[in-house]
Amino acid sequence: MGATVRLVPVQEAYEDLLNRTLSRISCNLGRLIYLASTRDYNTGNYYHEGLASRFSPEVARKALEIAHQQAFYKVSAFSLEDLASDLEAYLRSSRENPQQFLRAWQKLEPYRVAIPTEANLTVARLFASNLRLALAILRFRQERSH
Amino acid sequence: MIGTSSALIGAVVLLVVILVWIRADLRSRHLPSVLDQWLPDQGEAAEVCPPEFVSQIFSGQDLRFISRLESPDLKRHFLRERRAVALLWVQQTSAAIRRIMRRHLEASRLSADIEFATEARIFLQYTQLRLICCLLILLIELAGPQRLHGMALYTDRLTQRIGDVLREFASGARLREMDGA
Numbered sequence: 001m002g003a004t005v006r007l008v009p010v011q012e013a014y015e016d017l018l019n020r021t022l023s024r025i026s027c028n029l030g031r032l033i034y035l036a037s038t039r040d041y042n043t044g045n046y047y048h049e050g051l052a053s054r055f056s057p058e059v060a061r062k063a064l065e066i067a068h069q070q071a072f073y074k075v076s077a078f079s080l081e082d083l084a085s086d087l088e089a090y091l092r093s094s095r096e097n098p099q100q101f102l103r104a105w106q107k108l109e110p111y112r113v114a115i116p117t118e119a120n121l122t123v124a125r126l127f128a129s130n131l132r133l134a135l136a137i138l139r140f141r142q143e144r145s146h
Numbered sequence: 147m148i149g150t151s152s153a154l155i156g157a158v159v160l161l162v163v164i165l166v167w168i169r170a171d172l173r174s175r176h177l178p179s180v181l182d183q184w185l186p187d188q189g190e191a192a193e194v195c196p197p198e199f200v201s202q203i204f205s206g207q208d209l210r211f212i213s214r215l216e217s218p219d220l221k222r223h224f225l226r227e228r229r230a231v232a233l234l235w236v237q238q239t240s241a242a243i244r245r246i247m248r249r250h251l252e253a254s255r256l257s258a259d260i261e262f263a264t265e266a267r268i269f270l271q272y273t274q275l276r277l278i279c280c281l282l283i284l285l286i287e288l289a290g291p292q293r294l295h296g297m298a299l300y301t302d303r304l305t306q307r308i309g310d311v312l313r314e315f316a317s318g319a320r321l322r323e324m325d326g327a
Binding site: 073076077079080081120121122123125126129130132133136137140 | 193194195196198199202203207208211212215217220223224227228230231234235238
């Protein structure tokens with residue numbers, strides 16, 4: 001019974017997060033990067049001010065953690081073709097210079113922080129490997145078009 | 147003369163197999179990235195890779211997409227990356243099987259009624275899985291993961307089955323202990 005009582009607000013907070021925040025982000029990679037950014041680098045805990053005030057910090061933390069896991073597994077399951085398209089949409093939404101963006105992402109690998117702490121090791125490697133390849137594909141297309 | 151030639155050919159083949167094995171093992175330990183330093187701790191991470199990802203790693207879909215781009219460099223890059231991920235999966239699976247078997251042996255030592263037939267079947271499945279994992283490491287290096295889709299899925303199913311059998315065995319042993327107490 002206790003677990004049921006606890007799960008209901010988490011479900012509500014999760015739906016709130018989907019409807020108010022995540023639905024406004026146009027691509028799956030953008031949603032994943034956003035969710036990863038709500039995690040504190042020092043503690044690994046998630047925090048979202050609006051969600052914490054509407055529910056509670058603990059419920060918000062759990063909802064963010066679940067949403068992050070789901071977004072991560074969704075992007076990791078993409079075929080390379082779909083991931084390259086999603087990355088391209090993310091690049092366009094960032095409004096940065098495409099060449100600079102690709103160079104920075106290839107060099108700094110900022111997508112590393114998007115991996116949840118409890119992710120399966122093989123899936124985490126597949127995710128990072130596919131992103132490296134998607135970046136190489138976009139760069140190849142860019143060079144070929146010039 | 148024929149005997150000496152056969153022995154020489156055999157020795158060369160064995161040497162090549164050993165070299166491929168060592169290369170595959172080294173490759174799976176050192177992936178081409180700085181990721182090794184920060185990835186989640188393997189002990190804490192989810193133990194078993196979900197089957198849909200096993201299918202994806204060994205599928206030919208991405209290779210067909212890359213081939214359409216007609217870039218030899220991209221294709222080489224893709225094959226290197228996917229091979230490393232496939233080798234990591236084999237290592238992770240192999241480690242999971244060892245861990246499951248170790249837990250089973252610890253539970254068996256404490257159990258009063260051990261059935262020889264069940265133990266023999268579990269041991270045979272365990273040996274079969276370990277052999278398949280060794281074979282997979284060699285074949286991934288020689289042929290690439292895309293040609294091993296069926297074998298990888300079979301290994302994954304067998305790993306799950308042995309895990310289920312041992313979980314049932316452990317819960318049965320606990321029930322018997324409770325009945326005896």
